[in-house]
Amino acid sequence: MSPDVGTPAEHASAVRRDVVRMIGVARSGHLASSLSIVDLLVWLYWEVLSLRTDEPSWEGRDRFVLGKGHGCPALYAVLANRSFFPREELWSYRRLGAMLQGFPEVRRTPGVDAPGGSLGQGLGLANGLALALRERASVPSVFCLVGDGELQEGVFWESAMTSAHFSLDNLVLLVDRDGRQMEGATEDIMSLEPLRDKFLAFGWAVEECDGHDFVSMREALARLGPRHGKPGCIVAHTVLGKGVSFLENDPSGGRMVLGRDSMDKALRELEKGGD
Amino acid sequence: MPAQERSTRDAYGQALLELAAADPSVVAVDGDVGSATRAAKLASVHPDRVFNVGMAEQDMILTAAGLALGGKNVYVSSYASFLVGRGYEQIRSAVAIPGLPVKIVGSHCGVTVGEDGASHQMLEDLALMRVFPDMTVLVPADYVSALALLKNAVSSRGPVYVRLGRAPVPDVYADGDEGFLPGGGRVLREGTEVTVCCCGIMVSEALRAAEVLARQNISAEVIDCYSVSPLPVQSILDSVHRTGCCVTAEEHFARGGLGEAVAALVSGAYPVPVKQVAVFDKFGQSGSPAELQEYYGLTASQIVSAAVQAWTMRRR
Numbered sequence: 001m002s003p004d005v006g007t008p009a010e011h012a013s014a015v016r017r018d019v020v021r022m023i024g025v026a027r028s029g030h031l032a033s034s035l036s037i038v039d040l041l042v043w044l045y046w047e048v049l050s051l052r053t054d055e056p057s058w059e060g061r062d063r064f065v066l067g068k069g070h071g072c073p074a075l076y077a078v079l080a081n082r083s084f085f086p087r088e089e090l091w092s093y094r095r096l097g098a099m100l101q102g103f104p105e106v107r108r109t110p111g112v113d114a115p116g117g118s119l120g121q122g123l124g125l126a127n128g129l130a131l132a133l134r135e136r137a138s139v140p141s142v143f144c145l146v147g148d149g150e151l152q153e154g155v156f157w158e159s160a161m162t163s164a165h166f167s168l169d170n171l172v173l174l175v176d177r178d179g180r181q182m183e184g185a186t187e188d189i190m191s192l193e194p195l196r197d198k199f200l201a202f203g204w205a206v207e208e209c210d211g212h213d214f215v216s217m218r219e220a221l222a223r224l225g226p227r228h229g230k231p232g233c234i235v236a237h238t239v240l241g242k243g244v245s246f247l248e249n250d251p252s253g254g255r256m257v258l259g260r261d262s263m264d265k266a267l268r269e270l271e272k273g274g275d
Numbered sequence: 276m277p278a279q280e281r282s283t284r285d286a287y288g289q290a291l292l293e294l295a296a297a298d299p300s301v302v303a304v305d306g307d308v309g310s311a312t313r314a315a316k317l318a319s320v321h322p323d324r325v326f327n328v329g330m331a332e333q334d335m336i337l338t339a340a341g342l343a344l345g346g347k348n349v350y351v352s353s354y355a356s357f358l359v360g361r362g363y364e365q366i367r368s369a370v371a372i373p374g375l376p377v378k379i380v381g382s383h384c385g386v387t388v389g390e391d392g393a394s395h396q397m398l399e400d401l402a403l404m405r406v407f408p409d410m411t412v413l414v415p416a417d418y419v420s421a422l423a424l425l426k427n428a429v430s431s432r433g434p435v436y437v438r439l440g441r442a443p444v445p446d447v448y449a450d451g452d453e454g455f456l457p458g459g460g461r462v463l464r465e466g467t468e469v470t471v472c473c474c475g476i477m478v479s480e481a482l483r484a485a486e487v488l489a490r491q492n493i494s495a496e497v498i499d500c501y502s503v504s505p506l507p508v509q510s511i512l513d514s515v516h517r518t519g520c521c522v523t524a525e526e527h528f529a530r531g532g533l534g535e536a537v538a539a540l541v542s543g544a545y546p547v548p549v550k551q552v553a554v555f556d557k558f559g560q561s562g563s564p565a566e567l568q569e570y571y572g573l574t575a576s577q578i579v580s581a582a583v584q585a586w587t588m589r590r591r
Contacts, residue, residue, distance in 0.1 A: 063345075106344070106373050114344055118368035124334045125369060128341015131326065155365070158334035166326070 008214045011081065012042045016243045017270050018077035018090055024263035026094040029102070030070040031258060032241035032250065036178045037071045037145060039212045040236055041078045044143055047214075048221070053083045056110040060140060063129050065114040067122020067146030068176060069103040075112070076100050084111035120153025122146050123173060127162050130171040145174045149181030152190045157202070163231035164203030172224070173204075173233045176211065178240040199233045211236030244269055278445035278479075284382045286421035287439060288313030291350060294429050295321055298348060301429065304339045306332050306353040311441075312382045314352050332357045336365035336379075343375040348429055355381025355397035355438065363403060370434050371407040378428050379404075382439040385526035386554065386571050387476060387564040389442065396559030396567075402531020404436040405504040411435040411457045412504035414525075414533070416478035419448035420501055423455040431457070438475065440526075442564045445479045447499070460507025462514070466496035469582045469589070470514040470521040472537045474500050477524035477552065477573060484578035491579075493586055503533050506540055515541050520589035521549045522581045526573055529553035548588040550581040 006014075015038050023029035044064065045051070052058040066075050073093065080087040085099065093100040099108050103117030114125045126144035133140045150156065163171055177195070179186055186192050199206045205227045209220035217236070224232040241247025244266045258266065294301045295317055303325045309315035318325035326342075328335045332353055339351035352358065358381050359366070370377045381400050388396045405412045411431060415421035421439060428435045435457070447463070455461075463478070464485050473481040478499045485495040496514050500507055515521050521541060523534035534551035541547055554571050568574055 059346075114341070115369060115373040117372075118364060121337055121365060121369055124337025124365075125341040125344065127334075128338040128343070129345045130341075131338070132342045132345025132347045155331075155333040155337065158328075158331035159337060162328050162331070162334055162338060165329075 012039050015077045019073045020266045022090045022093045032247045034071045034074040035242050036238040036240050038074050043217045045078045062141045063113045065122045065126040065144040066116050069116025072104045079111040119150035120156045123159040130168040139170050142171050148177045160202045167229035168231045169227040171231045175235045177235050178238045180240045204233045205230045206233045208235045211238035280443035281418035282443045283421035283439040284313050286418045288316030290425035291317040300348045302347045304351040306335045312352040332361040333365050336362040339377050340369040343377050350378040352380035354383040355400045359400045374433050379436045383441045384438045386559045386567040387442040389564045390561050392561040393558040398528045401527050409433045414438045414474035417447040420455050423453040458505040459502050460510040461499040464497040466494040468494045469586050470518045471497045472500045473524040476526050480575045483575035487579045515547045520585040524552040529555050547590045548585050550585040552577045552581050
């Protein structure tokens with residue numbers, strides 16, 4: 001399939017299959033956390049971000065920061081399917097010397113705008129980018145996607161103050177609200193709710209959406225509109241392991257490593273559900 | 276005539292002004308201590324080019340890294356205790372691993388911070404910063420070399436840490452001397468019987484110690500190792516080949532600083548005894564800078580004793 005042809009659902013299905021394959025081949029990587037953000041990334045990379053796939057470092061591009069670096073298989077698969085680099089690179093993910101490291105690295109991977117790996121740091125990096133870019137004649141936007149569990153990191157809230165204090169209205173934060181973290185449900189481990197109120201209190205414009213429904217995502221961004229001095233946050237409600245039934249219902253929170261059998265089963269499910 | 280005394284942090288304010296005038300991409304990030312670090316000097320001329328993120332050192336490092344990703348030439352500064360201490364993991368993940376050319380400027384280093392005491396007297400910043408691959412670590416001895424190192428850092432392709440102090444220190448170099456580069460050192464006094472590798476405030480102490488040693492007929496070579504990482508390898512090895520013994524002097528814990536770096540270098544290339552003058556196994560405390568220097572043994576007389584000991588153990 002050519003990168004520019006196809007529906008968002010078809011792109012998402014292709015990306016999900018690649019994510020399952022690459023983690024299956026690597027026998028390492030965070031599958032369920034990657035699957036939950038596929039639709040958000042497909043929406044961003046096919047519809048929202050201003051990019052040049054043949055010129056990954058184009059100065060005028062919008063920037064994307066993946067706070068939840070462990071979800072990078074989804075980002076890598078999206079970048080490959082958008083032709084930032086050959087899709088073959090996906091199969092050496094996490095191997096010695098690979099272009100696609102276990103967590104995103106700016107210097108190694110075309111299309112990766114910011115480093116990731118240490119949770120809670122994405123928003124601060126996005127703030128710096130937004131500050132640096134906002135004096136351009138045509139102001140690029142900065143999108144940052146974070147997991148919900150990482151909102152427990154203190155530095156995140158330092159950064160949330162900074163976004164509002166510096167009136168970074170060229171910044172959009174997406175929160176992957178799957179409600180799960182390493183050891184269980186976020187609300188059991190360290191409550192995040194009322195999350196919307198927290199962002200409002202910090203001076204943000206806040207919208208919510210279904211992070212697997214493209215219409216809902218588009219509407220949420222449209223509702224945010226031009227924010228006139230406020231950073232924008234979209235809390236995207238997602239399902240951990242989305243698209244693979246036995247991961248969606250996995251009591252271990254999707255931390256299982258896929259054997260060959262379950263990888264085949266996941267791929268068959270995704271074939272059926274997608275195109 | 277006693278040398279003019281100026282603090283290295285004052286050089287930071289001046290460097291920012293000169294750099295910002297020459298390069299529109301130069302910006303500074305500060306954690307609400309700009310009047311003390313002197314970053315405020317830039318803010319007074321270009322308020323739009325200094326970002327005060329408040330008391331939030333972790334976010335300060337991330338903001339600086341993000342600005343660098345966005346094409347800015349970034350200097351980020353605070354008291355070293357909090358900049359390097361609290362910001363450490365951000366420096367590791369967001370600056371050092373991606374190799375971003377962020378200039379990290381730690382002021383208020385060492386016991387000469389004075390009355391504030393242990394919490395504010397950073398004695399382990401060199402240890403923490405020099406372990407990173409490709410992190411340039413610089414410790415200027417005076418205002419002139421601080422100004423030059425801070426200005427020259429602007430063209431660095433990787434991250435740089437610059438260690439500055441609060442208290443005024445005597446000028447070692449003549450105004451306008453700009454020959455200070457990463458990996459460099461300066462032989463300030465030639466000698467044949469003991470090598471003294473020093474940095475920061477200990478450089479002028481070492482020069483005084485060399486005078487005393489000369490009167491005892493021990494000829495000391497004094498090298499200002501302002502580039503702690505990478506070290507001025509050739510200057511140090513050339514010197515210890517001639518002298519056969521070495522003293523290091525720094526306002527830092529004995530663990531992890533210049534002394535250990537020099538000892539590791541010479542033990543692998545040309546083993547000679549290395550005696551350290553540094554702070555051993557205790558944190559700082561309140562007191563005047565002069566009292567604290569005396570109490571912690573960061574003085575010319577300690578360098579003299581160490582030199583004599585090293586000389587008696589010298590490689591012949």
